[in-house]
Amino acid sequence: MKAKAFYTVSSVLIFLTACSGPAEKPVLGKIKKEVISFTPKVTGRILKIYVQEGDVVQPGDTLAMLDVPEVDAKLKQASGVVKATTAQRTLAANGATENQRKQLKAKLDATSEQFSYAEKSYKRSKAMFDEGLIAPQQFDEVSAKYNGARAQLNAVEAEWAEVEKGVRFETKDAASGQQEQALGVLKEVEIASSEKYIIATNVMQVETITLHEGELATAGYALFNGYIPESTYFRMTIGEKKIGEFPKGKELLIYVPYNNKNVRVKIQNVKQLARYADVTSPYPDLEMDEAFYELKLVPAGTENLSQLLVNATVVLKK
Secondary structure (H helix, E strand, O other): OOHHHHHHHHHHHHHHHHEEEOOOOOOOEEEEEEEEEEEOOEEEEEEEEEEOOOOOOOOOEEEEEEEEEEHHHHHHHHHHHHHHHHHHHHHHHHHHHHHHHHHHHHHHHHHHHHHHHHHHHHHHHHHHHHHOOOOOHHHHHHHHHHHHHHHHHHHHHHHHHOOOOOOOOHHHHHHHHHHHHHHHHHHHHHHHOOOHHHHHHHEEEEEEEEEOOEEOOOOOOEEEEEOOOOHHHEEEEEEEEOHHHHOOOOOEEEEHHHOOOEEEEEEEEEOOOOOOOOOOOOOOOOOOEEEEEEEEEOOOOOOOOOOOOOOEEEEEEE
């Protein structure tokens, strides 16, 4: 009798278990934060690192200093070129100095006297040549000296006229352009020199520092990696069969097991995963493939969640 009762109870339990079916698996997700990196723009050897892994840095904080000797050499070269072109522009703007004007005026007076003497000699020689008193060879020599003195006077008068008029505007523009070009080169080198310091441009919690002091950091190589503390969000994956239950903007409640905390969130975005994430049906004629979607959940309140650990598991509460 007892055996019969035992078999009856066992049969009932087996029947109830079969009717209830397998337990529904909870929807799991992960804690995420926006990733950020700081990289040098120039290649140099690391002289000093001012932060440690785990530190929270603010915009403007100096993270590291590099040694870039090539930039220092170019800076000196560019500074010298700027000084030279600035002097050339000043010279073009001011024109001739007072001493230069005096020297040129004395030269003009001297050539004027020489021309006056040559002109008188030419007139006397011409009168004598017309009377047949001197030979043609002698007259030709006097004429050559006269023409040479006149040409020299014309040249000096042109120089004096140019000094009186001032430097040509083309020369001034050329000097100005050379100075601007040199200043541009100097500015470029100064910017490169400032890149010796790696400066934080955003709030970041430093997770990894990829190099050590003394090592060579190449341009574009991520030296500091971390997260933006206030950018905490959550990711969950939902199948196509249930995605209709999660419209954009809906508020949900999730549970963080590692710190036993509930967080209220809302759905910010629903994005289909790549096709390789789809579940392919072995019987495509009888059952369609199931696509999967990623939910991006953001905090619904003003609670500070910056202390939550990245990639920790969360559970969707019903």
